[in-house]
Amino acid sequence: MEYYVHFKPISHLCLHFLLVLFSCMGAGLSSNIVKHTCLEKEREALLSFKQDLADPSGRLASWMGHACCQWQGISCNNRTGHVEKIDLRSTYHSFLVGKINPSLIHLKHLSYLDLSQNDFQGIQLPKFIGQLKSLRYLNLSCTSYAGEIPPSLANLSNLHYLDLSNPFYDCYSKNMNWLSHLRSLKYLNLGSVNLSSTGVGWLHDVIMLPSLLELHLFYCHIDKSLFRLSPLMINFTSLLVLDMSSNFLHSSFPRWLLNLISLKSLEHLNLRGMGLQGQIPQVIGHLCKLKMLNLGGNDFNGDLQEFLSGFSNCRDNGRMVSELQHLDLHFNSFSGSFPESLRHLPSLKTLHLSSNHMNGSINPQILGQLSQLVDLDLSKNSWEGVLTESHFMNLTRLETFRIGTNRPALSSSLIFNVTDDWLPPFKLRTVDIQNCRMGPAFPVWLQSQTQLVDVLLDNTGISGRIPVDWLLKISSHVESLLLPNNDIGGKLPFQFKFLKITVMDLRHNQFEGTLQQLLPTNVPLLRELYLSDNHLKGTIPPSICQVQYMTILSLRNNQFSGEFPQEWSMWRYLRVVDVGNNNLSGNIPSSVGIPRSLGVLKMNDNNFGGEIPFAMQNCSNLTGIDLGGNKLTGKLPLWLGSKLSKLQILRLRFNYLSGNIPQQLCNLKELHILDLGHNDLSGTIPKCLSNLTSLASGLTSWHLYGDYDEQTTVIMKGGEHTYSSDHTLMWVMSIDLSSNNLKGEIPEEICALIRLVSLNLSRNQLVGKIPSKFRNLTGLETLDLSFNHLLGQIPQSFSSLTLLSHLNLSYNNLSGRIPSGPQLQTLDSSSYVGNPSLCGFPVLTKCEGDDTSTLQTFLGGDSQDEDENEKLGFYISMVLGFILSFWGVCGTLLIKKSWRYAYFQFFDNLKDKIAVAITLKVARLQRRL
Numbered sequence: 001m002e003y004y005v006h007f008k009p010i011s012h013l014c015l016h017f018l019l020v021l022f023s024c025m026g027a028g029l030s031s032n033i034v035k036h037t038c039l040e041k042e043r044e045a046l047l048s049f050k051q052d053l054a055d056p057s058g059r060l061a062s063w064m065g066h067a068c069c070q071w072q073g074i075s076c077n078n079r080t081g082h083v084e085k086i087d088l089r090s091t092y093h094s095f096l097v098g099k100i101n102p103s104l105i106h107l108k109h110l111s112y113l114d115l116s117q118n119d120f121q122g123i124q125l126p127k128f129i130g131q132l133k134s135l136r137y138l139n140l141s142c143t144s145y146a147g148e149i150p151p152s153l154a155n156l157s158n159l160h161y162l163d164l165s166n167p168f169y170d171c172y173s174k175n176m177n178w179l180s181h182l183r184s185l186k187y188l189n190l191g192s193v194n195l196s197s198t199g200v201g202w203l204h205d206v207i208m209l210p211s212l213l214e215l216h217l218f219y220c221h222i223d224k225s226l227f228r229l230s231p232l233m234i235n236f237t238s239l240l241v242l243d244m245s246s247n248f249l250h251s252s253f254p255r256w257l258l259n260l261i262s263l264k265s266l267e268h269l270n271l272r273g274m275g276l277q278g279q280i281p282q283v284i285g286h287l288c289k290l291k292m293l294n295l296g297g298n299d300f301n302g303d304l305q306e307f308l309s310g311f312s313n314c315r316d317n318g319r320m321v322s323e324l325q326h327l328d329l330h331f332n333s334f335s336g337s338f339p340e341s342l343r344h345l346p347s348l349k350t351l352h353l354s355s356n357h358m359n360g361s362i363n364p365q366i367l368g369q370l371s372q373l374v375d376l377d378l379s380k381n382s383w384e385g386v387l388t389e390s391h392f393m394n395l396t397r398l399e400t401f402r403i404g405t406n407r408p409a410l411s412s413s414l415i416f417n418v419t420d421d422w423l424p425p426f427k428l429r430t431v432d433i434q435n436c437r438m439g440p441a442f443p444v445w446l447q448s449q450t451q452l453v454d455v456l457l458d459n460t461g462i463s464g465r466i467p468v469d470w471l472l473k474i475s476s477h478v479e480s481l482l483l484p485n486n487d488i489g490g491k492l493p494f495q496f497k498f499l500k501i502t503v504m505d506l507r508h509n510q511f512e513g514t515l516q517q518l519l520p521t522n523v524p525l526l527r528e529l530y531l532s533d534n535h536l537k538g539t540i541p542p543s544i545c546q547v548q549y550m551t552i553l554s555l556r557n558n559q560f561s562g563e564f565p566q567e568w569s570m571w572r573y574l575r576v577v578d579v580g581n582n583n584l585s586g587n588i589p590s591s592v593g594i595p596r597s598l599g600v601l602k603m604n605d606n607n608f609g610g611e612i613p614f615a616m617q618n619c620s621n622l623t624g625i626d627l628g629g630n631k632l633t634g635k636l637p638l639w640l641g642s643k644l645s646k647l648q649i650l651r652l653r654f655n656y657l658s659g660n661i662p663q664q665l666c667n668l669k670e671l672h673i674l675d676l677g678h679n680d681l682s683g684t685i686p687k688c689l690s691n692l693t694s695l696a697s698g699l700t701s702w703h704l705y706g707d708y709d710e711q712t713t714v715i716m717k718g719g720e721h722t723y724s725s726d727h728t729l730m731w732v733m734s735i736d737l738s739s740n741n742l743k744g745e746i747p748e749e750i751c752a753l754i755r756l757v758s759l760n761l762s763r764n765q766l767v768g769k770i771p772s773k774f775r776n777l778t779g780l781e782t783l784d785l786s787f788n789h790l791l792g793q794i795p796q797s798f799s800s801l802t803l804l805s806h807l808n809l810s811y812n813n814l815s816g817r818i819p820s821g822p823q824l825q826t827l828d829s830s831s832y833v834g835n836p837s838l839c840g841f842p843v844l845t846k847c848e849g850d851d852t853s854t855l856q857t858f859l860g861g862d863s864q865d866e867d868e869n870e871k872l873g874f875y876i877s878m879v880l881g882f883i884l885s886f887w888g889v890c891g892t893l894l895i896k897k898s899w900r901y902a903y904f905q906f907f908d909n910l911k912d913k914i915a916v917a918i919t920l921k922v923a924r925l926q927r928r929l
């Protein structure tokens with residue numbers, strides 16, 4: 001049985017970039033228009049400035065005529081008439097593109113310059129900015145500038161506010177001397193500016209700037225050496241806000257920081273995603289002014305109880321005075337039970353403890369003290385026990401509630417048991433309950449929650465139908481409705497108008513009926529639809545193509561029949577179509593290539609006929625194609641190799657494809673699963689297969705498609721195994737060309753693919769010898785060369801294939817002594833039958849000159865253990881692979897924790913998702929090993 005992990009829906013990384021973009025876009029334009037005609041020289045300067053900017057949305061349309069003080073974004077001094085303020089902060093739809101014209105230096109009285117979120121297309125910030133000496137406010141954040149920050153900024157000694165944060169662009173500073181001249185700075189933001197080569201000591205000087213209140217240095221590549229070499233003695237600071245997140249120290253809590261913290265002024269401390277380890281120093285609890293503390297995404301461990309009890313110092317006449325409102329400790333390694341010392345934090349509004357190793361039951365008395373809570377995230381821990389009304393009695397302000405265990409066990413140890421007449425004191429907007437028993441009936445209390453925007457009930461044991469009244473009440477505003485892995489039945493709820501819904505996930509339930517009610521007008525914003533593993537039938541209605549924002553459509557493992565709709569051209573953002581394992585027929589729509597954005601196409605195990613549609617070659621972003629188990633005819637298209645360069649999985653097994661295996665396939669540098677078995681392919685195995693870089697290096701990249709869980713079946717180890725993107729798919733390295741009419745010899749070049757785990761060339765017409773270089777394939781677990789015409793000896797070097805657990809060389813013309821070796825010793829004679837000239841263990845024929853008495857007995861395995869052993873073997877080889885090589889992002893993530901944090905931090909909004917997917921993967925791996 002397959003389980004899924006679900007998170008708040010976010011459709012794709014790209015979306016994240018948009019989110020970042022949005023987050024860069026705060027308030028709009030505010031311009032104080034002063035009625036005054038402006039000075040001619042300044043007017044000309046502004047016009048020159050305008051000339052270097054393309055203005056697609058007409059933001060500068062008012063920049064004409066003489067009254068420049070009334071132009072949009074310009075403010076002048078109402079006595080002198082000098083331009084003092086330029087505020088051209090852009091909004092999402094209306095940015096300016098180009099560069100900054102030097103004419104600005106004629107605005108001698110300019111004190112406020114905000115050009116944030118416009119697009120300077122990678123230009124370097126001009127030096128002349130240093131001449132704008134009147135500037136008090138300078139905001140160039142998110143302007144896509146690049147290169148070095150001009151040290152001439154040192155001249156801006158009046159600056160109070162400086163924001164140069166610049167995500168996604170390669171900008172840096174080599175030397176921070178310029179900063180120490182800005183003695184008036186109150187606010188400094190250098191987020192995402194690379195400060196890795198700035199030398200030592202400056203951080204101290206910056207923190208000691210006499211007026212500095214806010215310091216934002218997130219993702220600045222500041223590393224440990226910087227801190228180690230500067231013994232910071234900080235005896236004064238006015239700092240209120242410190243954000244050092246996403247600088248990867250990979251160390252215990254730095255001393256200088258403790259030093260800083262002892263000054264107690266801090267209100268806002270963000271150390272998220274810094275790779276910090278060990279215990280959190282209790283002294284943090286002495287920061288009684290602290291309102292926000294974010295230590296998420298680190299590797300802190302120990303019991304929270306002790307750290308939190310530090311806050312008990314914050315007392316005034318016996319009264320609790322800690323002002324902490326936001327505490328984020330998610331994704332660490334905290335253990336212990338729900339900490340009793342939380343009662344020292346009566347002002348908490350946000351508490352995130354998700355993705356830790358906390359256990360035990362949650363004490364209602366402690367939770368009851370936190371009556372200000374608005375956002376409570378207790379998901380992905382090892383909680384036990386029963387949640388009842390008493391847990392929630394005081395949580396009248398709760399809007400976001402997440403809880404659950406990280407183990408998708410069938411009978412979860414966490415139970416939600418409230419009486420049917422319980423009316424919760426809160427009105428939730430987000431509910432997220434995973435791996436926690438709530439069913440079997442649909443919880444009555446949930447039906448009182450009618451303001452819900454995001455609903456996730458995953459593996460909660462709910463069966464029966466979704467209450468119609470409740471659906472009707474939330475349908476107008478719900479944005480995500482995720483109820484996967486339950487036993488919910490009845491018809492799909494498409495009779496309602498879900499005007500805001502973007503993700504609907506009902507996979508792995510008992511839904512019946514058809515999709516006929518899925519009208520685009522009822523789900524106008526739907527992006528992701530997961531209905532896999534239900535009992536749906538009927539045809540897929542053409543109207544589904546009119547759901548115009550659809551990016552992911554997963555209908556696999558149902559009983560849909562008929563043809564797949566042709567109107568793909570109406571989809572513009574499509575990334576995934578998975579209709580595997582249904583009864584669909586007809587031709588694969590020729591319009592498949594119209595949304596070029598397609599990333600995964602799975603139409604396997606249906607009755608599709610015809611040829612692989614030509615238009616698919618337009619989908620240059622395809623990473624996975626699975627059309628196996630159909631009745632496709634024709635040749636393997638050459639463009640598969642020449643146009644689809646990102647392909648990682650190509651599975652065309654069980655069709656009627658003919659012709660040669662084209663050389664072009666060798667261009668697929670990222671391919672790691674190639675399955676062309678059971679077709680009518682002829683010709684020879686191309687020698688150029690050695691060009692399949694992924695299989696040679698073990699390097700695969702990682703594509704995320706929302707919550708889509710890609711599954712691919714691979715024949716390995718003598719059986720079918722389904723690997724999913726939630727587990728191990730990206731690590732499967734396999735070539736299967738079995739059951740075709742391939743001729744000629746096995747090209748020695750194939751032995752360059754040293755990361756291969758499975759190679760199946762059986763049931764062809766292959767001749768010649770087995771190349772001795774097979775010894776290079778040290779990761780090989782499955783090798784099937786049976787039913788060919790191979791000759792000669794089995795290379796003795798086979799003994800070095802220490803992971804080989806499934807070897808089939810049967811029915812060839814092999815001869816001579818069977819090689820021996822610790823691993824080969826465990827295989828039985830069935831690996832070799834049909835080769836009458838083979839001799840030696842384990843076949844009965846003795847080789848000439850062998851001692852007749854040493855007939856070894858064969859050790860039979862307990863068949864029940866076999867499956868486990870297979871899995872174990874796979875994981876072992878996986879681990880070997882991952883020690884020996886990089887696996888793109890994911891391999892790196894697993895190995896280098898610091899990178900992992902970087903990654904999580906950077907993709908902030910995806911954090912839980914990726915983080916937890918990884919934690920789960922690692923946890924699973926550890927359990928299995």
Ligand SMILES: *[C@@H]1O[C@H](CO)[C@@H](O)[C@H](O)[C@H]1NC(C)=O
Pocket residue numbers: 078079
């Ligand atoms: C001039 O500006 C100042 C500050 O912006 C304001 O307080 C004052 O009222 C203005 N005077 C006139 C005449 O608009």
Ligand SMILES: *[C@@H]1O[C@H](CO)[C@@H](O)[C@H](O)[C@H]1NC(C)=O
Pocket residue numbers: 235236
């Ligand atoms: C901080 O320490 C430095 C050097 O130890 C000293 O010169 C300075 O006066 C101290 N400042 C304060 C505010 O104590």
Ligand SMILES: *[C@@H]1O[C@H](CO)[C@@H](O)[C@H](O)[C@H]1NC(C)=O
Pocket residue numbers: 364365366367368369371390393394
């Ligand atoms: C709820 O809050 C009140 C007052 O703050 C407190 O006395 C009571 O113990 C709390 N209830 C629970 C169940 O913790």
Ligand SMILES: *[C@@H]1O[C@H](CO)[C@@H](O)[C@H](O)[C@H]1NC(C)=O
Pocket residue numbers: 386415417418
């Ligand atoms: C739920 O609570 C009811 C009444 O308090 C009790 O009878 C029942 O056994 C509880 N169920 C579980 C699973 O704890």
Ligand SMILES: *[C@@H]1O[C@H](CO)[C@@H](O)[C@H](O)[C@H]1NC(C)=O
Pocket residue numbers: 596597598620621
């Ligand atoms: C392919 O993916 C890249 C990167 O994600 C994207 O920029 C590009 O627009 C995509 N191409 C198509 C045709 O969708």
Ligand SMILES: *[C@@H]1O[C@H](CO)[C@@H](O)[C@H](O)[C@H]1NC(C)=O
Pocket residue numbers: 663664666667688691
């Ligand atoms: C294989 O790679 C080699 C070296 O990179 C290149 O010269 C050759 O053209 C490639 N062969 C094919 C068929 O792509």
